[in-house]
Amino acid sequence: MTGTDATALEMLGARDLLEALPHATYVCDAHGRIVAYNADAAALLRLSSDGLPPYCPADELVTLSGAPLGREETAVAVALRTRARTPAHSYALVWRDGRRLRVRESARPVLAVDGRLLGAVCVVENLRETAVYEAAKAGGLAQLVGMFVSDMHGELVEVTDEYLRILGYTRDELEQGAFRWDRCTAPEHLMRDHQGIEEALRTGKCRPYEKDYVRKDGSRVPVLIGYALVRPKLNQFIGYVVDLSTRLREYTALNETMRAAETGIWDWDARTGQVIWSDTTKTLLGMSPDYQPHDVHDFLKLLHVDDRDRVSKALDHALVTRTVFRSDFRLRDPEFRDRWLFSQGGVFCDYAGEAVRMSGTLVDISARKQAEQVLRDAIAVRDEFLSVASHELRTPITSILMRAESLLRKLPAPNPDPTAKEPLVAALQLIIRQARKIDSLVGDMLDATRLSHKKLFLEPQDADVVELLTTYFSQLCEHDARARTGLHLELPARVEPPIVAAWDRRRIEQVLDNLVSNAFKYGANQPVTVRLTVPRPGAVCIEVEDHGIGIAPEARDKLFQPFERAHRVGSFSGLGLGLYIAREIVHAHHGSITLVSELGVGTIFRVDLPLVPATS
Structure with a gap:
């Protein structure tokens, strides 16, 4: 770079010149290195005089939609590469501390007399301050609220069409200087305007307040106004105006509709704390129509002491996470102790993403x-009946089973001819089978009642898993003719050392009973396999496989629910409790139960269980 070039670039980056500009501005050389910047740019981009950083000190660049953005795509990089003025680029800067800054950047190259590239001048706007106004100009918010940019003395720099509609003027009259916002304000409200301006100059923004505008035709219109200081050097403000007359008409119509539906509506401004309740809301909360809440704490004070903290946390969580607020609660007033209310609300954010309303x-x-309580009472009565009935039925069933087995043992040996069957022996065997079936059904009802009250207790003991399955297999084959011919047990080829698990043996056998019984029931008289595998250290898998009719996909999700059946009631016997009880027992052992099935091919139930130490 020649001396003349350096002088030109130095003049362009002169501190006094940069500081006179109303925007954050910096100057960089042909390589993109910053050589000068004003105070606004230093504050906005975190620039420091200690070893001039690259033009963008952020750790990451992304588009406003969140997609990654290369530094070669920024406005200043494009201006240096193309040697042409670059239109505004909007993107977000992300720092290591998580801070995000949404900016709009435009750049213009600086060329020497002979056409060589010297550098570029870049202007950066903070979209946090200007996004609301730009959205209004684009037609989004402009149809809802009036937006304006003005100075502190009342001169309007730019306004939206809605702002003109509220005041009753045209854009031509604005350009001719026919009106100013201070001259359109009702005289008694001018002092409030001055207080708002002083607050904005001191803090950067003013709290929204209500006032009256005097329209061109002399009529008055109530408005809600708020503004923020966006160009301190020029004392310029960006603000919004809400036509309260329109809002009140719409609110009245909505209020009447909600009143007919016995639904209250409410609004909470999280910035100012202001709360608005409809008449129906006041009535539901036990307050008179004249009652005016001051903030959200007035609402929380009306709640039952046991519900207050829960509802408060739900409100805070909705604001922080920008999610829907939902909560039910009771009222504190004893006069309304039987009243339950439910409220839900949505969170509204500003263009910076902050929850404001x-x-x-x-x-x-x-x-x-009340209906839910009646239903709970009815379920409690039903469960109590099932519990009592199960206990009462088990006593005679146990006596019948024991007496039949005793008589069968005392009978002389049956005829050696297998084709001949003693009538008495056959009758006793039938009694024993049916009694065991009834006992199993009664046991399922009793277990279902216990599970509905979370009263399933386990008695874990150390057990050899292979021995448990072998003993279960032999006992089942002894009592069930189907098991003797159609049940196969597959164990690992060699188990050294023994697989020891801390399970409730009786409950695990109950799971096997239910799964094997189902396999025989739906297995179309095909063999059933019980298989033990060790998929990983500290856990085992027990599979029960049949080759029957299979289970339809739409029936699988509800199969483990109480009283649910995979097939039409009447086709197969049972209460629909076996798989539900099996699942609860497996879950109580910190395991899982799943199934794989194909219609016409068969079903595999897989039980994964941890080898939990007995002391855990």
Whole structure:
């Protein structure tokens, strides 16, 4: 770079010149290295005089939608590469501390007399301050609120069409300087405007307040106004105006509709704390129509002491996570102790992503709560009946089973001819089978009742898994003719040392009973296999496989629910409790039960169980 070039670049980056500019501005050389910047750029981009950093000190560049962005795609890089003025580029800067800054950047190259590239001048705008106004100009927010840019003395720099509509003027009249915002303000509200301006100059923004504008035709319109200081050197503000007359008309119509539906509506401004309740909301909360809440704490004070903290946390969580607020609660007033209310609301964010408002509805759900209580009472009565009936039935069934087995043992040896069958022996065997079947059904009802009350207790003991399965297999084959001919047990070829698990042996055998019984029931008289594998250290897998009719995909999700059946009731016997009980027992052992099935091919139930130490 020649001396003349350096002088030109130095003049371009003169501190006084840069500081006079109303925007964050910096100058870089032909390699993109910053050579000068003003105070606004230093504050916005975190620039420091200690070893000039690259033009963008952020650790990451992304588009406003979150997609990664290369530094060669930024406005200044494009200007240096193309040697042409670059239109505004919008993107986000991300620092290591998580701070994000949404900016709009435009750049213009600086060329020497002979056409050589010297560097570029770049202007950066903070979209956090200007996004609301730009969205309004684009037509989004402009149809809802009036937006304006003005100075502190009342001169309007730019306004939206909605702002003109509120005041009753045209854009031509604005350009001719026919009106100013201070001259359109009702005289008694000018002092409030001055207070708002002083607050904005001191803190950067003012709290929204209400005032009256005097329209061109002399009529008045109530508005809600708020503004923030965006160009301190020029004392310029960006603000919004909400036509409260329109809002009040719409609110009244909505309020009447909600009143007819017995639904209350509410609105909470999280920045100012202001709360608005409809008349129906006040009635549901036990307050008079004249009651005016000051903030959200007035609402929380009305809640039952046992529900207050839960609802408060739900509100805070909705604001922090920008999610829907949902909660039911009771009222503190004893006069309404049987009233249950349900409220839900949505969170509204500004263009910077900050949660600023929440609006929602309120309904009386007392009737639903009473119906739920009646249903719970009915279920409790049913469970109590099943429990008592199960206990009462088990006593005579056990006596019948024991007496039949005793008589069968006392009978003389049957005829050696296998084709001949003693009538008495056959009758006793039938009694024993049916009694065991009834005992199993009664046991399932009793277990289902215990599970509904979370009263399934385990008695874990150390057991050899291979010995448990072998003993179960031999006992089942002894009592069940189907098992003697159609049940196969597959064990690992060699188990050294023994696989020891801390299980409730009786409950695990109950799981096997249910799965094997199902396999025989739906197995189409095909063989059933019980298989033990060790998929990983500290766990085993027990599979029960049949080659029967299979289970339809739509029936698999509900198969483990109580009283659910995979096939039409009447086709197969049972209460539909076996798999539900099996799942709960497996879960109580910290295991899982799954199935794989194909129609017409068969089903495999897989039980994965950890080898939990007895002391755990």
